[in-house]
Amino acid sequence: MSEIFHGDDAGETLPELADGETIICVRGLKNAFGDQVVHEGLDLDVKKGEILGVVGGSGTGKSVLMRAIIGLQKPVEGEITVFGESMIDRSEDEATAIRKRWGILFQGGALFSTLTVAENVQVPLREFYGSLSPQLLDEIAAYKVVMSGLPADAGPKYPAELSGGMKKRAGLARALALDPELLFLDEPTAGLDPIGAAAFDELTSELQKTLGLTVFLITHDLDTLYAICDRVAVLADRKVIAVGTIDELLATDHEWIQEYFNGPRGRAAIATVKKNRAEG
Numbered sequence: 001m002s003e004i005f006h007g008d009d010a011g012e013t014l015p016e017l018a019d020g021e022t023i024i025c026v027r028g029l030k031n032a033f034g035d036q037v038v039h040e041g042l043d044l045d046v047k048k049g050e051i052l053g054v055v056g057g058s059g060t061g062k063s064v065l066m067r068a069i070i071g072l073q074k075p076v077e078g079e080i081t082v083f084g085e086s087m088i089d090r091s092e093d094e095a096t097a098i099r100k101r102w103g104i105l106f107q108g109g110a111l112f113s114t115l116t117v118a119e120n121v122q123v124p125l126r127e128f129y130g131s132l133s134p135q136l137l138d139e140i141a142a143y144k145v146v147m148s149g150l151p152a153d154a155g156p157k158y159p160a161e162l163s164g165g166m167k168k169r170a171g172l173a174r175a176l177a178l179d180p181e182l183l184f185l186d187e188p189t190a191g192l193d194p195i196g197a198a199a200f201d202e203l204t205s206e207l208q209k210t211l212g213l214t215v216f217l218i219t220h221d222l223d224t225l226y227a228i229c230d231r232v233a234v235l236a237d238r239k240v241i242a243v244g245t246i247d248e249l250l251a252t253d254h255e256w257i258q259e260y261f262n263g264p265r266g267r268a269a270i271a272t273v274k275k276n277r278a279e280g
């Protein structure tokens with residue numbers, strides 16, 4: 001199992017999957033806020049077409065890692081490439097061309113409260129394709145709203161008029177606005193009831209398969225990890241300490257990994273997945 005460990009435990013070589021090229025490659029990443037070092041020597045590969053779950057204790061730097069990958073957090077050291085392009089020190093034009101190819105659902109949805117759902121979905125369209133006609137903007141927004149599992153009449157509603165689950169779906173509709181190849185989801189099921197969370201997981205999985213997306217998914221939700229993630233990356237000790245399928249992770253003896261996946265909640269999540277699969 002040592003091949004799924006990174007860094008000091010297994011040398012610097014990351015595991016290669018047979019299919020799927022590397023869409024995100026992070027090497028030797030260091031992020032710090034003043035004296036507080038959040039990441040150091042962090043390596044990670046995300047393969048095209050996979051749903052990669054990113055887990056770790058609170059404050060281990062999952063969101064900071066995502067922000068670094070999308071260029072919102074300037075690393076102290078290290079290299080990050082997305083779609084084979086370096087994200088470090090890009091010109092504004094180059095960064096814009098890369099940003100067009102991904103969608104992001106931030107923690108909590110981050111919808112503009114003064115805009116309707118449809119107008120929220122149109123924000124990235126207006127930003128990147130300013131010349132689209134109002135009619136086309138409306139049509140694309142309506143399509144994305146329905147694609148995200150919202151009723152068609154949700155478009156004219158304001159975020160305050162939506163339930164928590166609907167807000168997440170509206171955030172997802174906005175993340176899908178530009179037909180992304182890569183989707184970043186930061187704790188998409190946080191705050192949802194178990195049924196709403198399972199429905200969101202199913203939607204994510206369906207969209208990933210239908211649209212051929214690659215998904216970078218930060219979560220604390222064990223059910224999500226078991227139900228839809230192809231691999232899981234574990235953050236601890238300022239780096240990715242292991243990445244692999246849950247079975248591969250379970251075969252390691254890392255204390256945090258064992259406590260997390262093999263604790264009572266982890267075992268309950270396995271039982272739920274087995275039951276759901278048995279019921280088809």
Ligand SMILES: Nc1ncnc2c1ncn2[C@@H]1O[C@H](COP(=O)(O)OP(=O)(O)OP(=O)(O)O)[C@@H](O)[C@H]1O
Pocket residue numbers: 033038056057058059060061062063064065
């Ligand atoms: N802009 C910032 N300025 C200073 N410190 C920050 C900033 N953003 C994040 N941090 C710190 O970096 C560390 C990692 O934060 P991050 O939000 O990435 O953790 P996380 O793993 O996503 O946590 P959680 O699971 O609780 O959401 C924390 O100690 C946090 O306080």
